[in-house]
Amino acid sequence: xxxxxxxxxxxxxxxxxxxxxxxxxxxxxxxxxxxxxxxxxxxxxxxxxxxxxxxxxxxxxxxxxxxxxxxxxxxxxxxxxxxxxxxxxxxxxxxxxxxxxxxxxxxxxxxxxxxxxxxxxxxxxxxxxxxxxxxxxxx
Numbered sequence: 518x519x520x521x522x523x524x525x526x527x528x529x530x531x532x533x534x535x536x537x538x539x540x541x542x543x544x545x546x547x548x549x550x551x552x553x554x555x556x557x558x559x560x561x562x563x564x565x566x567x568x569x570x571x572x573x574x575x576x577x578x579x580x581x582x583x584x585x586x587x588x589x590x591x592x593x594x595x596x597x598x599x600x601x602x603x604x605x606x607x608x609x610x611x612x613x614x615x616x617x618x619x620x621x622x623x624x625x626x627x628x629x630x631x632x633x634x635x636x637x638x639x640x641x642x643x644x645x646x647x648x649x650x651x652x653x654x655x656x
Contacts, residue, residue, distance in 0.1 A: 522613035532575055533606045534590065539575075540583045543642065545607050547573030547622050547652065571622065571649040575605070579641035587643055591630050600626060603647075606655070619655040 531538060532545050552567040577583060594601040603625040610617040628646045635641055 522611070524611075529612055530607065530609045532608070534586075535602075535604055539577055539586060541578040541580050543576045543578055545573070545575040545605075547571055547605075547607065547620060547649070549652070571652050572647065573622070573649070574644060574646040575607075576642055576644045579643060584641075587630060587645060588632065591627060592632075595630065603627075617656055621653040621655055622649045622651070623653075624650040 530542070530545060532542050533539070548571065549569055550572055551569045553564045554567055556563045556565050577586075590603070591601055603623075605622045605625065606619060607622070608617065608619045625647050626649070628648065630645075631643050634643070
């Protein structure tokens with residue numbers, strides 16, 4: 518097997534939002550953000566773990582199939598003062614080796630919602646930043 522086959526690339530990933538696969542996803546990221554406090558210890562400094570949370574984002578290219586997906590999912594709920602129940606499952610994989618990583622993100626809140634955005638001579642994209650309080654490593 519070629520050594521190049523061991524590397525993962527962004528072309529091999531999918532996300533499902535509330536059990537519906539989203540089309541034309543360009544990127545997905547979720548990370549654990551760890552909160553620390555520095556505490557003096559003589560001439561050095563110790564760090565005390567205070568907590569953690571999760572944040573991330575995904576972006577997708579607009580198509581006729583998905584152009585209103587984010588608005589349909591979130592707009593009416595936020596306007597009504599409700600927080601919608603959103604779950605994202607992300608899957609990254611290496612086609613050459615068959616290795617797969619899946620992650621489930623729940624208790625998601627979105628930081629913003631693009632209602633309309635366009636630019637001449639470019640494919641439309643929607644960026645969806647979010648925060649979450651629960652992540653489960655599935656695979």
